[in-house]
Amino acid sequence: MKGIIFTEFLDIVERTFDLEVCQSMLDMADDPGVYTSVGSYEHQRLVKLIICLHKVTGVSPENLQQTFGRAVFPRLLTLLPNYDFTDSNTFDFIRSVESYIHQEVKKLYPDTTPPRFEFSNETETTLTMDYHSARCMGYVCLGLLEGCADYFEQHLDIALEPTTSKNSVRFHLSLSDN
Structure with a gap:
């Protein structure tokens, strides 16, 4: 790490x-x-x-991880070189983590193994995402998702669902007007 x-x-x-x-x-x-x-x-x-x-x-350790993820999101944003947020929203950014950001991290740090995201059930306002990581930091990811929604000034309802794999969790994300 x-x-x-x-x-x-x-x-x-x-x-x-x-x-x-x-x-x-x-x-x-x-x-x-x-x-x-x-x-x-x-x-x-x-x-x-x-x-x-x-x-x-x-x-609780879960609350500490979640709080950390939410608080660290803005700082991690400042470390993204050449990323244009102009027309982005919460879901666009979350998708770009797997398709762009983690790829750039691997270029900078070839020895790193960032988490992996798999997306399913996508609509304009809902997204299901499986988070896979050997580090088992699902609650940090939850906080990062919250921090992302805060950054884009969107309200995001998030449900965390355990999976049968000890190294992954599923997130059900829903954007709302609240």
Whole structure:
């Protein structure tokens, strides 16, 4: 997992809670908290940080992941070179993650394995998406989807459905006027 995820996670924990909570989480995880945005780290380190943050704050790991995904979305957008958002909307952007963004990430970082999306049941206002990842970060993805809808100022109803595979979840997305 790229270091930018770790550096952003620590920054969001510090802003959302405070420096003491962040330090308590790092101490409990026996993690020095030293990451570079361009480094690569095992995703288990992030999982351990999330579990320790849960123990420090009492907030569920799923909620912490979702909150992180939503909060990190705008920052990840700034890292997309040459992506034109002019005529995009939430669904256009989500589709482009698989068809464009992950392809560009692989060019920059050939050793990376980004999650994979499969789309089905598409209409103008609904989309079913299967999220496949060996990192099992479905709730981070849920937060990223929410952050995407926030960015495009659209209301998105999202239902997360477990699948029979431990490495995937299904999202049912519906745009509404609310």
